[in-house]
Amino acid sequence: MRKLGKMERARIDVTGLGKTYGPVTALTGVDLTVAAGSVLAVLGHNGAGKTTLVDILATRTRPSTGKASVCGYDVATHGHEVRRRIALTGQFASVDETLSARGNLVLFARLLGAPARAAKARAEELLEVFGLTEAADRPALTYSGGMRRRLDLAACLVGSPEVLFLDEPTTGLDPVSRTGLWATVRHLARSGTTVVLTTQYLEEADRLADRIVVLAAGAVVAGGTPAELKARVGARTTTVTFRDEWSARWAVEEFQRIGLAPTLDPDAYTVTAALPDAGVILALLRALDRYGLDLADLTVTEPTLDEVYLSLHRAKWQQPPAPAAVERDTA
Amino acid sequence: MNARHARTTRAPEPHDRTGWTGSTLRTQVWVLTARSLRAAFGDYRLVFFGLLQPVVLLLLFSQVFSGVGSLPGVAAYDGYINYLMPATLVNIAMITAMGAGAGLVAETYTGVVGRFRSLPISPVSVLLARTFADTARLAVQLVVIVVAAVLLLRFRPDGGPFGLAAAVLLTLVVGWGLSWVFVAIATWQRNVELMQAVSFIAMYPLMFSSSAYMPLQNMPAWVRAVATVNPLTYAIDAARALALGRSPGWALPLAVLLAMVAALGGGAAAARNFRRSA
Numbered sequence: 001m002r003k004l005g006k007m008e009r010a011r012i013d014v015t016g017l018g019k020t021y022g023p024v025t026a027l028t029g030v031d032l033t034v035a036a037g038s039v040l041a042v043l044g045h046n047g048a049g050k051t052t053l054v055d056i057l058a059t060r061t062r063p064s065t066g067k068a069s070v071c072g073y074d075v076a077t078h079g080h081e082v083r084r085r086i087a088l089t090g091q092f093a094s095v096d097e098t099l100s101a102r103g104n105l106v107l108f109a110r111l112l113g114a115p116a117r118a119a120k121a122r123a124e125e126l127l128e129v130f131g132l133t134e135a136a137d138r139p140a141l142t143y144s145g146g147m148r149r150r151l152d153l154a155a156c157l158v159g160s161p162e163v164l165f166l167d168e169p170t171t172g173l174d175p176v177s178r179t180g181l182w183a184t185v186r187h188l189a190r191s192g193t194t195v196v197l198t199t200q201y202l203e204e205a206d207r208l209a210d211r212i213v214v215l216a217a218g219a220v221v222a223g224g225t226p227a228e229l230k231a232r233v234g235a236r237t238t239t240v241t242f243r244d245e246w247s248a249r250w251a252v253e254e255f256q257r258i259g260l261a262p263t264l265d266p267d268a269y270t271v272t273a274a275l276p277d278a279g280v281i282l283a284l285l286r287a288l289d290r291y292g293l294d295l296a297d298l299t300v301t302e303p304t305l306d307e308v309y310l311s312l313h314r315a316k317w318q319q320p321p322a323p324a325a326v327e328r329d330t331a
Numbered sequence: 332m333n334a335r336h337a338r339t340t341r342a343p344e345p346h347d348r349t350g351w352t353g354s355t356l357r358t359q360v361w362v363l364t365a366r367s368l369r370a371a372f373g374d375y376r377l378v379f380f381g382l383l384q385p386v387v388l389l390l391l392f393s394q395v396f397s398g399v400g401s402l403p404g405v406a407a408y409d410g411y412i413n414y415l416m417p418a419t420l421v422n423i424a425m426i427t428a429m430g431a432g433a434g435l436v437a438e439t440y441t442g443v444v445g446r447f448r449s450l451p452i453s454p455v456s457v458l459l460a461r462t463f464a465d466t467a468r469l470a471v472q473l474v475v476i477v478v479a480a481v482l483l484l485r486f487r488p489d490g491g492p493f494g495l496a497a498a499v500l501l502t503l504v505v506g507w508g509l510s511w512v513f514v515a516i517a518t519w520q521r522n523v524e525l526m527q528a529v530s531f532i533a534m535y536p537l538m539f540s541s542s543a544y545m546p547l548q549n550m551p552a553w554v555r556a557v558a559t560v561n562p563l564t565y566a567i568d569a570a571r572a573l574a575l576g577r578s579p580g581w582a583l584p585l586a587v588l589l590a591m592v593a594a595l596g597g598g599a600a601a602a603r604n605f606r607r608s609a
Contacts, residue, residue, distance in 0.1 A: 058449045059449070060445075060448055080451055083449060083451040084451040087449070088446070094443060094445060095443060095446070096366065099370075107366055110358065110362045111354055111358075113351045113358070159351045160350065
């Protein structure tokens with residue numbers, strides 16, 4: 001093993017990783033590297049192989065082909081060493097529902113080797129940080145989705161994991177809980193924890209990750225920083241709704257005049273156009289204001305995961321099959 | 332709302348704080364057994380019906396089959412209850428052992444076992460804890476049913492309190508061994524319905540093609556053949572002999588040996604399956 005400083009050493013190194021369940025290929029030829037203290041988002045639909053990838057890295061499943069190491073230890077041969085350094089939360093790794101939040105946190109602390117008193121103290125600390133003090137003695141069974149997710153994350157942080165795996169941490173959460181969870185993940189990454197999270201939302205990956213890999217049908221179809229990926233995927237879209245059809249038709253010309261390619265929906269009085277950059281919005285509003293056009297609504301939407309997939313497929317069809325499509329993550 | 336506020340202003344300090352990266356096997360088994368016991372005895376409804384079930388079973392069998400008491404081979408026991416009761420102990424052990432497997436599957440389903448599998452703890456301690464907790468549950472059940480049988484059904488074993496205690500102790504050993512078989516099935520199947528289907532297929536022949544309810548001499552030849560290779564027959568014979576103050580002969584060491592073989596074989600299979608992919 002190379003002697004490198006803690007922060008520069010790659011925490012996760014994956015080459016040629018594959019997993020088959022009988023005739024089903026869940027993962028194939030995955031290469032990636034995650035630097036210490038960085039956040040990797042694994043983006044993909046259900047069944048893309050996200051959970052399988054996390055399960056292999058967390059030593060819950062053995063790879064069929066290829067190699068993966070976490071914190072310098074091979075997941076297939078040194079699982080115990082890996083488990084000493086990671087924490088995992090997701091749909092298949094949860095808490096004891098019959099125990100309270102406090103009971104769960106004390107249990108996990110004890111299992112990690114904390115003496116009884118220290119385990120209790122750590123549990124109190126985490127209960128407070130995650131806002132679970134009031135519900136601390138109720139069985140986890142009675143918790144709301146948001147509370148459960150907070151407890152799951154708290155359970156992960158009982159020890160001092162070097163690498164944290166979060167399998168779809170915000171699926172099913174309300175917006176406020178989601179923002180709270182994002183803040184926690186950012187804070188953890190800033191204080192040196194390496195985070196791997198899976199998500200179906202480009203927006204989430206964009207907000208949290210230093211690097212993103214896109215999985216489709218078990219293979220990495222794209223990778224890079226959020227900015228690189230968004231540049232490849234294309235622009236955000238604006239949709240402007242007017243009070244009447246006449247205004248909408250008039251606006252189309254204004255859109256064109258500042259260099260956009262608008263689409264008119266005369267029945268809904270809306271005009272939609274892709275935005276090359278955020279600055280165009282200002283020019284657009286000035287142009288519309290000059291003629292006193294009255295807006296009913298204006299929205300700017302991020303590209304969705306579907307658009308990511310579509311644009312990647314378009315890129316594949318337009319170019320000869322280039323290895324660039326499977327960009328290596330070399331952090 | 333100030334909970335959320337606290338969360339964003341005072342996030343957890345994860346690094347270089349605790350240095351907890353693993354515990355000893357003894358701590359693991361102790362902590363996990365305590366957890367399972369709390370779960371088993373925490374819900375008074377579960378405790379009540381769990382204890383009621385074997386009593387109902389015993390009442391039904393002792394009354395429905397009371398005519399068996401006059402059959403040759405049973406008459407010498409001075410009442411069917413004396414013949415039936417020691418066998419009932421072993422059968423309760425079997426049902427509780429099956430519960431150990433079902434419980435493990437249920438926990439895999441709710442996800443806490445999933446987290447255990449990602450912690451730096453030994454799979455053996457997770458499984459050991461499960462079987463210890465279930466054996467503790469079994470001990471309470473056995474005491475309750477013995478008291479019930481003595482008070483309600485005029486169970487008067489010739490072996491006295493010591494013989495009875497020996498029979499209960501043997502049953503605990505057998506029950507512990509059996510629980511490993513069902514834990515192994517649970518780690519192999521991981522599906523509650525399938526697990527139960529497989530377990531029932533294993534359970535009924537073991538329970539009925541044995542000397543539990545009727546002496547072997549009254550059975551058709553082929554059932555007798557099955558019963559002689561049924562390991563439970565030896566456990567039942569040994570428990571009966573101990574309770575009734577007779578010499579158990581080879582049945583006792585054989586029953587203990589079989590329980591140990593079940594524990595070792597089941598344990599090895601379960602530990603291997605436990606780490607295997609979900």
